[in-house]
Amino acid sequence: MLKDNFLIFDIWGDYAHFKKYYTTSSPLTFSIPPRTALIGLISCIIGLSKEEYLDVMRKEKAKVAIRIVNPVKKIRVTQNLINTKDGYWRPVKKPGHEPRTQIRFEYLKAPKFRIYFSHIDRNIYILLKDYLEEHKSVYTPYLGITECIADFQLVTECLAGEKLNDRGFINIHTILPTELLQKIDLHPGDKYFKERIPVEMLPGRVVVEYKEVLYEIEGKAIKAKVKEALRLNNGDIITPL
Numbered sequence: 001m002l003k004d005n006f007l008i009f010d011i012w013g014d015y016a017h018f019k020k021y022y023t024t025s026s027p028l029t030f031s032i033p034p035r036t037a038l039i040g041l042i043s044c045i046i047g048l049s050k051e052e053y054l055d056v057m058r059k060e061k062a063k064v065a066i067r068i069v070n071p072v073k074k075i076r077v078t079q080n081l082i083n084t085k086d087g088y089w090r091p092v093k094k095p096g097h098e099p100r101t102q103i104r105f106e107y108l109k110a111p112k113f114r115i116y117f118s119h120i121d122r123n124i125y126i127l128l129k130d131y132l133e134e135h136k137s138v139y140t141p142y143l144g145i146t147e148c149i150a151d152f153q154l155v156t157e158c159l160a161g162e163k164l165n166d167r168g169f170i171n172i173h174t175i176l177p178t179e180l181l182q183k184i185d186l187h188p189g190d191k192y193f194k195e196r197i198p199v200e201m202l203p204g205r206v207v208v209e210y211k212e213v214l215y216e217i218e219g220k221a222i223k224a225k226v227k228e229a230l231r232l233n234n235g236d237i238i239t240p241l
Helices: 037-048 124-134
Strands: 004-013 062-068 074-082 098-110 110-118 151-164 170-172 181-184 193-202 208-217 222-226 227-231
Touching: 004 124, 037 062, 037 110, 037 124, 037 193, 110 124, 124 151, 208 222
Parallel strands: none
Antiparallel strands: 004 110, 004 151, 062 110, 074 098, 151 227, 170 222, 181 222, 193 208
């Protein structure tokens, strides 16, 4: 069992879109990839099917932490979509019906994130490590939607060092679930944001758990007192989702 081993790898792309669940007509994106999107990306790399990956990557089996590498930047792009309203697929169209509709999508621009991944199943862990080392994937990985192709690169592999429970102020290098936060040390110029993201989904694609997370938009470490964290042997301090 490799539960104390972590694979650290970067993912990036030209654009990303992790759709917020409460937006419809003008899709907005989360600033960071939700855990549900990351396990999907990892599953694309190692070739897990849609029917099995949600079970294989459940929270009790897989630990995932996220670090912002490139500062978060967003843009909005108007896209043409096929207009199926009023039965566009029918031979007879209603008067005034246009063949397309324009929707403004929000995208992350030049996103890059560092992922910390651990799994209790040795076979899953080794399989991902092999694919990362060889820069190969079974399916095409993407950042939220299939139009946003992702690239990836293995950074290193390391062991979990010590658990940091109820310590003084420490520098958290990953996105921090607010449920763990006790006190934060704020400095001029820091830009902190909070978002509520999905973290666990059942095989029927029903989200069963959301978490509110805190992050610094430039990717700076969060200096805070927390209930618990994990220091890796490379010095990074992480808080898995």
